[in-house]
Structure formats: C-alpha cells, structure tokens
Amino acid sequence: MGVGVRAQELRKVYSSPPPMAAGSAGFSFTAVRGPKGKQKTEIVALDGLSLDVRAGEVFGLLGPNGAGKTTTVGILTTRVKPTNGSAWIGEYDVWREQVAAKRLIGVVQQRPNLDFSLTAREILEFHAAYFGIGRVERTRVAAELLERFQLTERADQMVRGFSGGMMQRLSIARAMMHDPKVLFLDEPSAGLDPQTRLLLWDIIREYNRAGKTILLTTHNMEEADALCHRIAIVDHGKLIALGSPADLKASIPGGYLLRLRFTGPADGLAGRLRELAGVSEVNVSGPSVDLYADRGGPLAPAIVTAASAAGAELCDVHISEPSLENLFLHHTGRSLRD
Numbered sequence: 001m002g003v004g005v006r007a008q009e010l011r012k013v014y015s016s017p018p019p020m021a022a023g024s025a026g027f028s029f030t031a032v033r034g035p036k037g038k039q040k041t042e043i044v045a046l047d048g049l050s051l052d053v054r055a056g057e058v059f060g061l062l063g064p065n066g067a068g069k070t071t072t073v074g075i076l077t078t079r080v081k082p083t084n085g086s087a088w089i090g091e092y093d094v095w096r097e098q099v100a101a102k103r104l105i106g107v108v109q110q111r112p113n114l115d116f117s118l119t120a121r122e123i124l125e126f127h128a129a130y131f132g133i134g135r136v137e138r139t140r141v142a143a144e145l146l147e148r149f150q151l152t153e154r155a156d157q158m159v160r161g162f163s164g165g166m167m168q169r170l171s172i173a174r175a176m177m178h179d180p181k182v183l184f185l186d187e188p189s190a191g192l193d194p195q196t197r198l199l200l201w202d203i204i205r206e207y208n209r210a211g212k213t214i215l216l217t218t219h220n221m222e223e224a225d226a227l228c229h230r231i232a233i234v235d236h237g238k239l240i241a242l243g244s245p246a247d248l249k250a251s252i253p254g255g256y257l258l259r260l261r262f263t264g265p266a267d268g269l270a271g272r273l274r275e276l277a278g279v280s281e282v283n284v285s286g287p288s289v290d291l292y293a294d295r296g297g298p299l300a301p302a303i304v305t306a307a308s309a310a311g312a313e314l315c316d317v318h319i320s321e322p323s324l325e326n327l328f329l330h331h332t333g334r335s336l337r338d
C-alpha cells in the first residue's frame with residue numbers, strides 16, 4: 001500500500017536570519033540577543049500552507065527561490081519544527097511520531113551531506129545498516145543502485161573526489177537504500193547536466209511505478225511538467241495554484257502570453273487591445289503590457305495596427321505558449337526565473 005503525505009496550515013516564522021554556512025545538515029540555530037532596542041528578525045517562510053499528497057503520486061512543489069519549499073520539506077521530514085500547523089506521513093504525525101514517520105521516508109536534501117571520508121559503496125551500505133537491513137541484502141541493493149545511478153566504476157573510491165553531479169546521484173541512491181515508501185527530493189536536478197537529469201527523471205518515474213509516493217521541489221517548470229502528476233505552485237509561503245500540469249496550464253486566461261513593450265507609456269492603449277478578438281486579459285505597467293490571448297503570433301499585426309491608431313509604437317514582443325511559467329506570472333506578476 002502506498003503512503004500519502006498531508007500538511008495542514010503550516011506556518012513557519014524564523015526568528016533569526018538564515019545561517020550563512022551552506023551545507024549544514026540541520027536548521028537549528030541559537031538566537032543571539034542583540035544590543036538593547038535592536039529590532040527582532042522575523043522571517044515568515046510559510047504562511048498557512050496546506051497540502052494533500054496522494055499515495056502513489058509524484059507531487060511537485062514549484063516556486064522561486066525563497067518560496068518556502070525547503071522549509072516545507074524540512075517540516076515534513078522532521079527536520080524543522082513548524083511554528084504552527086501539523087503534518088502527517090501516512091497516519092503518523094510527523095512531530096509526535098517522528099520515529100515511525102522517519103521509517104517511511106527517504107530524504108534528499110538540497111545540499112548533499114555526504115561523508116567525504118567514505119567510499120560511495122560504504123555510504124550506501126552504512127545507511128542501510130542504520131536502517132537495520134542485513135549484510136547480504138544491503139550489499140545487493142547497494143550494488144544495484146550504484147549500477148542504476150551509473151556509479152559502479154567509482155563505487156570504491158572516496159566521495160571526496162566526486163563531482164557535484166556524482167554526489168547528487170549518490171545522495172539520491174542513499175535515500176532509496178532502505179526502500180522508503182515516500183521519497184522527498186529537494187531540488188534533485190539542480191546542477192545536473194542535461195543527460196544526468198534525464199537519467200534521474202527515468203529513475204524517479206520507475207520508483208513511482210513501484211507504488212512509491214514522491215514529493216519533489218523544483219524551480220524548474222519543465223521538470224515539474226515532465227514528472228509530476230500534480231503540482232502546487234507556492235510563493236511567499238502560500239499556495240498559489242494546485243492541479244495537474246495540464247489543468248494548471250489550461251487555467252491561464254487565453255493560454256498564450258504576449259509580453260509587449262512600447263516606446264512610451266501604454267495606458268491609453270489598453271482599451272483598444274482588450275477589444276481585439278481572442279484577447280482575454282490586458283495588464284499594463286508603464287510601457288509594458290502583458291496580454292493574454294487564445295493565440296500568439298497571428299495577433300501581432302492587429303496589435304501593431306491598434307497601437308499605431310493610438311499613436312504608440314511597439315518596440316518589443318515576446319510570445320509564449322501556455323506554460324506553468326505563464327501561470328506563475330499571471331498570479332504574481334513575476335517570473336519564476338527571477
């Protein structure tokens with residue numbers, strides 16, 4: 001039986017700035033008392049986020065840097081204590097039944113935290129030993145995963161000399177060693193070359209076909225689109241949109257986005273643009289106009305005509321097809337890539 005993941009009204013307020021030391025495995029910190037009258041830092045990382053990840057689905061948390069993805073994964077995997085709210089892995093309360101919850105999950109953190117003084121094979125086998133898996137079995141599974149992740153040739157070398165991509169692959173293999181029912185992957189393909197990314201996508205799909213639930217975070221919409229059954233788009237610790245990639249894309253008014261730029265302010269133009277056939281929404285900001293429509297290029301001549309009738313001159317057009325990127329833009333006015 002598959003295992004689902006649930007989060008209810010998660011809120012997380014950090015009361016000191018993020019630690020500078022990247023690569024620290026945990027999020028714990030000691031609040032330092034500043035001089036008298038010094039303002040207290042409060043960072044709202046999650047602001048009432050609820051999620052319901054179904055057993056056996058590949059679920060994506062998509063959002064720009066700072067959206068709260070890693071904090072969400074931290075809470076769901078017992079590493080971060082929420083300020084408010086609850087979370088469950090299957091029927092286990094993540095905070096109250098940590099040991100039981102941990103047994104069901106495998107976690108790949110955003111920053112690889114591998115012991116550099118061990119070989120790849122040792123890392124996998126030690127991890128399995130920690131989970132109580134017997135010697136014969138862990139030797140077999142480690143060999144299998146090393147092969148699957150194309151690390152066999154380097155299996156008996158120390159991790160110290162590995163490239164970033166190899167460490168990333170090894171981290172994922174390690175998380176799979178105890179055959180967890182739910183796999184958390186925090187930005188799994190960041191920093192991977194395109195070929196390795198495709199290998200990883202294959203492995204994720206294969207793992208999912210075996211009935212596993214996968215929750216991954218990404219700021220890459222192609223990845224979310226390619227892998228996920230459902231996606232939650234998050235920004236500033238809040239859920240912006242939720243659904244299958246196809247449903248989400250279909251929810252953009254018109255579907256196509258034409259980003260126009262004029263030589264001067266475009267306010268006087270909005271009315272004329274809205275009247276064009278197929279146009280469903282027009283947002284003006286100074287000389288820039290975001291126009292949502294049911295077609296792309298074929299609309300350009302009509303836009304130029306409408307513009308010149310209003311005495312405006314078009315100087316740049318960018319047309320994009322229905323995509324998750326456009327959906328994010330539509331909800332936030334910002335690009336995912338910013």
Ligand SMILES: Nc1ncnc2c1ncn2[C@@H]1O[C@H](COP(=O)(O)OP(=O)(O)O)[C@@H](O)[C@H]1O
Pocket residue numbers: 014015016017018019027043044045063064065066067068069070071072
């Ligand atoms: N340990 C921490 N201490 C203080 N602030 C943090 C900590 N971790 C994350 N933050 C802040 O919380 C917000 C969300 O961060 P994070 O969950 O890492 O987002 P994402 O993974 O989507 O980039 C950001 O503003 C970040 O600076």
Ligand SMILES: [Mg+2]
Pocket residue numbers: 069070071110186187
């Ligand atoms: Mg992150």
